[in-house]
Amino acid sequence: MVRKTDFLVIGSGIAGLYYALKVADHGKVTVLTKAAVNETTTKYAQGGIAAVVRSPDSVEKHVADTMKCGNGLGDEEIVRMVVSEGPACINDLIDIGTKFDKDPTGKYDLGREGGHSEYRVLHYKDSTGEEIIRALVKAVQSHPNIEILEKQFVVEIITQHHLGKKITRNTPDIECYGAYVLNPATRQINTYLSKVVIMATGGAGMAYQTTTNPGIATGDGIAMVYRAKGVIENMEFVQFHPTSLYNPMENPSFLITEALRGFGAVLKNSGEEEFMNKYDDRGSLAPRDVVARAIDNEMKLSGEDHVCLDCRHIDSTALKRSFPNIYRKCRSLGIDITKDMIPVVPAAHYICGGIKTDEHGCSTIKRLYAAGETAYTGMHGANRMASNSLLEAVVFAKRAAEHSGSKVQNYKYCESVPLWDTEGTVLNEEMVLVTQSLKEVQGIMSNYVGIVRSNLRLKRALKRLNLIYRETEDLYKKSILSPKLCELRNIINVAYLIIKMAMDRKESQGLHYSLDYPAKREKT
Ligand code: FAD
Numbered sequence: 001m002v003r004k005t006d007f008l009v010i011g012s013g014i015a016g017l018y019y020a021l022k023v024a025d026h027g028k029v030t031v032l033t034k035a036a037v038n039e040t041t042t043k044y045a046q047g048g049i050a051a052v053v054r055s056p057d058s059v060e061k062h063v064a065d066t067m068k069c070g071n072g073l074g075d076e077e078i079v080r081m082v083v084s085e086g087p088a089c090i091n092d093l094i095d096i097g098t099k100f101d102k103d104p105t106g107k108y109d110l111g112r113e114g115g116h117s118e119y120r121v122l123h124y125k126d127s128t129g130e131e132i133i134r135a136l137v138k139a140v141q142s143h144p145n146i147e148i149l150e151k152q153f154v155v156e157i158i159t160q161h162h163l164g165k166k167i168t169r170n171t172p173d174i175e176c177y178g179a180y181v182l183n184p185a186t187r188q189i190n191t192y193l194s195k196v197v198i199m200a201t202g203g204a205g206m207a208y209q210t211t212t213n214p215g216i217a218t219g220d221g222i223a224m225v226y227r228a229k230g231v232i233e234n235m236e237f238v239q240f241h242p243t244s245l246y247n248p249m250e251n252p253s254f255l256i257t258e259a260l261r262g263f264g265a266v267l268k269n270s271g272e273e274e275f276m277n278k279y280d281d282r283g284s285l286a287p288r289d290v291v292a293r294a295i296d297n298e299m300k301l302s303g304e305d306h307v308c309l310d311c312r313h314i315d316s317t318a319l320k321r322s323f324p325n326i327y328r329k330c331r332s333l334g335i336d337i338t339k340d341m342i343p344v345v346p347a348a349h350y351i352c353g354g355i356k357t358d359e360h361g362c363s364t365i366k367r368l369y370a371a372g373e374t375a376y377t378g379m380h381g382a383n384r385m386a387s388n389s390l391l392e393a394v395v396f397a398k399r400a401a402e403h404s405g406s407k408v409q410n411y412k413y414c415e416s417v418p419l420w421d422t423e424g425t426v427l428n429e430e431m432v433l434v435t436q437s438l439k440e441v442q443g444i445m446s447n448y449v450g451i452v453r454s455n456l457r458l459k460r461a462l463k464r465l466n467l468i469y470r471e472t473e474d475l476y477k478k479s480i481l482s483p484k485l486c487e488l489r490n491i492i493n494v495a496y497l498i499i500k501m502a503m504d505r506k507e508s509q510g511l512h513y514s515l516d517y518p519a520k521r522e523k524t
């Protein structure tokens with residue numbers, strides 16, 4: 001089957017849906033998602049969305065905090081642009097029906113998280129993402145120019161490569177004409193031709209054993225663009241959230257929002273010692289790279305497999321009112337957060353690198369844009385500041401919509417794209433081959449490419465990964481495709497990029513910490 005659309009949006013998180021809404025006046029928009037429309041990482045966002053709302057906060061303070069968290073590796077012009085344009089996008093989210101909490105005087109109740117020098121995080125209790133996605137889905141579903149197709153798995157983007165041309169990383173003017181899309185219900189691979197494509201496929205936490213990310217976060221967009229010879233950058237900067245709930249039976253891990261530390265909760269070790277002041281003057285609210293590394297060290301010192309978050313001194317009514325989701329979840333496991341400490345452990349949370357884009361969200365492949373966690377825009381540098389991700393996603397989705405909306409009339413469908421070639425695919429792959437390889441990759445990444453790295457660990461990781469890569473490529477070529485096999489292949493590509501870029505960075509910097517290089521910053 002061949003379908004045509006003006007704008008093909010891959011992903012239905014905040015980036016994909018906000019882009020769809022903003023571009024819809026320029027033509028027909030098709031949103032594809034491999035899961036149900038709201039099953040996105042966005043849905044699980046807790047803390048909120050950072051923005052300058054009122055004084056004493058200012059754009060310059062938000063820029064300075066973001067740059068400092070990113071260890072100076074962010075692109076200051078991009079940071080300033082996002083921080084300045086963010087509030088208008090947030091007003092837009094409010095206009096389409098998103099609710100954010102207000103205080104009794106009717107002003108927005110602003111939270112604070114690690115690295116922020118001011119209260120500037122808009123939130124809806126501890127379920128901000130769910131509220132944003134609710135409002136976006138409603139708005140998108142009622143727009144006549146937008147169709148949403150669920151459970152459609154994008155396998156590859158289409159470029160000149162599929163027309164038989166040899167493409168290398170140095171080929172200028174690679175162009176994107178659409179995507180090949182697997183419908184798991186029929187196991188057919190359909191061709192979607194499009195004038196413009198946007199990759200909004202989110203993150204890649206599933207490359208690790210322990211992650212806060214939902215199962216959809218398999219780095220598909222990054223892997224597809226890498227295979228299509230687009231530029232990918234900064235993949236070595238994988239953010240581990242310091243406080244996921246320690247519950248080894250649960251995967252993905254449940255997040256205990258940093259906003260709880262902004263509300264007064266403190267990290268303690270098993271001896272009930274507040275250990276963070278030993279590592280950073282900002283204590284429990286230091287940036288995530290610092291806190292995650294400190295926890296890792298404390299766990300190594302004590303030999304225990306978690307540390308604790310203490311909220312027992314906080315007013316219990318306020319605690320339950322502001323964090324009802326966390327209260328309920330912990331209660332279901334027999335932990336009363338008003339009386340008991342919460343066991344927490346770091347977990348892979350966010351990938352700061354991704355598909356390189358310019359200030360309009362254009363990737364290095366023509367007619368292909370990227371926004372949200374899959375993109376590398378220059379915003380986060382070596383470490384993303386809390387709640388800057390949703391902000392970056394809306395600003396770049398809007399910019400990409402404006403840019404692509406103004407260009408779309410210049411593009412034609414590429415009618416000569418061939419159908420997907422299924423020749424030689426004879427196998428229905430055995431699921432065990434996929435699941436076992438996935439576990440192996442996740443083990444390699446967690447054990448050798450985690451919070452603390454070394455040259456030896458990275459070398460070993462690459463060697464082990466190479467074997468799984470070759471086995472999986474072989475399986476892929478022979479098999480009738482399934483989403484799980486494609487995801488495994490994507491995770492392997494993403495793991496390779498993280499390891500290679502980590503090997504290339506011969507220093508410790510932000511989230512990339514190697515025992516072989518002295519840290520650029522520990523105590524501030
Ligand atoms: P997503 O919301 O992940 O959406 C990706 C979409 O792409 C999904 O629809 C998925 O199905 C689709 N997709 C992927 N691959 C394919 C494919 N091959 N074919 C078709 N569809 C595909 N950030 C903040 O700023 N503030 C917070 O408070 C916050 N809290 C967080 C809490 C948790 C638990 C986690 C995990 C992250 C949090 N983050 C937070 C980070 C933030 O939520 C994400 O970075 C952001 O939501 C990503 O949005 P996105 O639109 O890029 O991708």
Ligand code: SIN
Nearest residue numbers: 046047257258386387
């Ligand atoms: C959190 O609520 O702690 C997560 C915020 C984020 O990742 O930005």
